[in-house]
Amino acid sequence: xxxxxxxxxxxxxxxxxxxxxxxxxxxxxxxxxxxxxxxxxxxxxxxxxxxxxxxxxxxxxxxxxxxxxxxxxxxxxxxxxxxxxxxxxxxxxxxxxxxxxxxxxxxxxxxxxxxxxxxxxxxxxxxxxx
Numbered sequence: 001x002x003x004x005x006x007x008x009x010x011x012x013x014x015x016x017x018x019x020x021x022x023x024x025x026x027x028x029x030x031x032x033x034x035x036x037x038x039x040x041x042x043x044x045x046x047x048x049x050x051x052x053x054x055x056x057x058x059x060x061x062x063x064x065x066x067x068x069x070x071x072x073x074x075x076x077x078x079x080x081x082x083x084x085x086x087x088x089x090x091x092x093x094x095x096x097x098x099x100x101x102x103x104x105x106x107x108x109x110x111x112x113x114x115x116x117x118x119x120x121x122x123x124x125x126x127x128x129x130x
């Protein structure tokens with residue numbers, strides 16, 4: 001759900017940066033209607049629940065061992081990294097190479113992890129960044 005000042009974070013493993021972009025990409029019909037991306041479908045997020053301008057994704061290519069290395073350089077990283085490090089964990093699962101951040105959003109869905117042959121993503125939580 002949309003919530004000003006919150007950021008929700010997912011971490012995972014995906015093959016390429018192009019695959020990550022495709023995973024997040026909204027598709028538009030000939031009528032101009034937008035269809036949810038595979039990410040939104042996986043985590044059952046409604047298009048009306050967030051602003052697509054406030055999504056940020058990072059792909060590191062190689063496995064990253066800690067959260068700081070994974071999301072360093074993302075918006076509000078100086079605030080977000082310590083909040084997630086204290087609330088959850090800083091050591092990441094093996095082969096983690098990607099992160100998805102939804103700003104002004106507090107994920108309340110029941111799906112916490114998606115695993116398939118092409119990617120794995122896990123919801124880490126939501127914190128207040130401003």
